[in-house]
Amino acid sequence: MTYEDLKKRIEQIKDPGFDKPFKEVNGIKKLVIGPTGVAELEIYLKDKSKHEQQVKIEIIKLVKIELGFPGIKIDFFESEFVPEGEKLIRYLAIASGKGGVGKSTVTANLAAAMIRKGKKVGIIDADVYGASIPNILKIDVKPLSSTEDEKMIPLVKDGIEVISTEFFMPPEKPLMWRGPMLGKMLVHFFSGVKWQDDVDLILIDLPPGTGDVALDVKTYVPRSKVLVVTTPHRNASHVAVKAGIGAQTIGHEVIGVVENMSYYLNTCNNKREFIFGSGGGEEVAKKLGVKVFGQVPIGQPQNGDYLYTEKDSAGKIYDEIAVQVMKEMEME
Structure with missing residues (x-):
């Protein structure tokens, strides 16, 4: 049995998510036969959480x-294959x-x-210990429904999924999980959610730093890809550089920086005051x-909410940021 023979046999195995053989969906990322005859494989699957064990048993047999x-x-990874006629979902980690x-x-x-x-935009609130997206968007939290194939249907507010x-937690109860539990939850977030049809972009609200979730x-x-947020203060920018370099080190493309709380516009003299x-x-x-x-x-939307509108000066800045994001994410 040669290397090519082995590869051809594995290429005939089907990815259940696509119902197509690995050869047709670029399912084999890596195949190496070591000096002792041990085969090392990296496999792409459409639905890693659902089909990994099934495919693993089939390959081992x-x-x-x-x-x-x-x-x-x-080792298994999420597939990057996009069938003809389907739309590529883009992901941007904040x-x-x-x-x-x-x-x-x-975020x-x-x-x-956007x-x-x-x-069409969705948000994965991956800042698991400090999840705040539902509060910012003022989402009425309720049990999630699911599709026939058991994928979670996100909650929606103002068009944002x-x-x-x-x-999944009682109100005001802290999340006290170790790494393995977080990993299982993230698998469901990334492969067990039914986003709206033709969704353009999924934003991933990461926890601070370069820990397990970022990896x-x-x-x-x-x-x-990654967008880095910092404030003008040296302490924040110093650590933000580390987060960005960490993302680049593991292979993410950092597309830009947003400086938040940049200044306070003093309405008395209409001058910028650089508090931080x-x-x-x-x-x-x-x-x-x-680029920045x-x-x-620093400020608050005119309606007293967390979200700026196109009428707010900060809202116009976010519109400009969105245009640059769309360009970098090839969404124009």
Whole structure:
């Protein structure tokens, strides 16, 4: 049994999600036969959470029992294959180095701006310990319904679809899970949700820093890109650079920087007051080799809500950020 023979046999195995053989859906990412005869495989699956075990058993039976190889090691990843006629879902992770820079608020307002631009948008609230997207959007939390194939149907507010750990926890009860439990939840968030048809963009509200969730996103959504949020203050920008470099190190493309709380517009003299200093956004962008997409001032929407409208000055800035995001995500 040669390498080519083994590859041809594995290529004939079907991805149950597509109901097509791996050869037709680019399902084999890596195939190596080591010096001891052990086969190492990396496989793309459309629905990793649902079909990984089934496909794993099928491959092991073929390689070890039928073909007689001494051993096999298999890693599974989410498929990047898009069938002809289907639309590619784009993912943009919103990251920050530290908490308190307004990352979730930026995520929600960017989603609202994308809606104003005529795009269909969803949010994965992956900041599992500090989930705040439902509160920002003022979503009426209720049990989720599901499709016939057991995929969760997100809740919707103002056209924005949302999936969050807040939907699965009693009100005001803290989430106290270790890493493995978080991983299982994220698998459901990334492969067990039925988003609206023709959704254009899924925003991923990451927790601060470079921990498990940021690393898991690369596994579940290899093609996702990253937008970094910071404030002008040196402490925030210093750590935001680390978050951006961390994203680049594991293979994410950082597309830009948003500087939040950039200044306060004093209505008495119509001058900008830089309460948290200045230059943080530019520093982060320079070190990451990207642009500053926008500088959002300190303030509150005129309606007293968390979301700005196109009538608010900050809302217009978010509209400009959205245009740049669409360009970088090839959505124009």
